[in-house]
Amino acid sequence: MTRTDRLTAILDLLAESGHVEVEDIVTRLGVSPATARRDLDSLAKQRLLSRTRGGATTGSVAYDLPGRYNRDDHAEAKQEIALAASALIRPGAVIGLSGGTTNTALAQLLSTREDLNAPSHTPTLTVVTNAINIASQLAVRPNIKIMVTGGILNPRSYELVGPYTDVIMQKVALDIAFIGVNGVDPDLGPTITDEGEAMVNTVMARRATESYVVADSSKVGRRSFAAMAGYDFRHLITDSGISAEHKAAFEAKGTEVIVAPAS
Template sequence: MNNIERHQYIMRQLQQKGVVNVLELCKQLDVSSVTIRKDLKLLEDRQLLFRTHGGATQVNPYTTDRTVFEKEKIQTEEKLAIAREAASLIIDNDSVIIASGTTVQAMAKEIQPSLNLTVVTSALNVAVQLVKHPHVEILQLGGILRKSSTSVAGMYAERILADFFCSKLFLGVDGIDLDFGLTTTNAQEAHLNRKMMEVSQKVIVLADSTKFGKRGFGRICGIEEIDRIITDKGISPHTVKELERAGVKVTIVQ
């Protein structure tokens, strides 16, 4: 293939899969990685794609920090369906950690009031939602309050976590990249999320399909370190396949 034919092939693969991988393109086109990287740079310069670690994507992979008040107006139906599915995983006498984010906040609203639960949370809006439930014991983490997420982060919250172990962590994220892993826009929040993972038996990620292929500033963990993702039908079959290959159970809500 000449340059134009290679570029057309790359764009067709992007349209079909949403992402392309340098090593796969090398095998498919029988050219070196140097050639493919030059092709991707040229296509990026023409604003036809965005380069990522090991490949490229059609959508801008970099997320910016937005307030919960902005986020809660986005993908509302998808978030509600994800929230209901996640809440159904909570059983009587569970001890769970609920992190921050609009999707986990929506999940808190779906938790059955009759359940006896112990809930550890960094999010003020989650605590406010659950305080009306008579059988839910809430442990609110302390620390530096992030106004954009109405949640706390920092060493004080991390120290408290060291004294507990919970059956499930329900985690919201700003980005999920197959190569880079799970991210949020704040480094302190990412570090606290990591500590939450260390004291949880299972890590369940709640993320609508717009979060895939995105990257935030703070890396939480790799894909292989989580147990389950609950998302909506907007996720690509290719992404589902790669997640399952990494050992992650994927639940797609309607």
């Protein structure tokens, strides 16, 4: 396990109950107590947790996410998708991240990538997002340049939507966009519960040279309220739970399906 993988795993352990002990890390990750303490100290310096005697808590986090971010039956699949998405991102890239639990997992992974946290006089990554929780998560990374789109906050998702968001998005050019959705269907394409979020997602995807819908397999074949009208849906990153029939149906429509390896 690499150091980046360890840091991500520690944050996952912390998310389970809000606190983690050095002994938990030693047992779960198979590392020495000294390594566990060094990793906790590193995450504390990055303001991702608060150190305590013998462990750490989430006390340094300045906000509470909506409940759907904290109770997720598909967290492992989303972590796998995040790893596959991260592999597409090169240092120096300009990326777009919509809101959602899968992109939140991706943002957490990016925050611990060693190449993006190496000393640099220029941004190692530029992130454009309409999700304030993602912006807050990455804001403590001095090498990552953050642009928040502006707009009206949707308190159910922590995403900014509306005409102000659209105006700002028209002024940026992205290398890659990662679009979180509530459902994705071979015929209808990606769909979102909220029509305002669907519009922002569409604009973000169209401002990117390449765009990828990120959706765990539980969302495949599902349809939500608002379609992403005008979006040329060409890339889907999902997990190994996708059926062969669904995968073939997407590919028949011209959509590349990237299946993230199981961890």
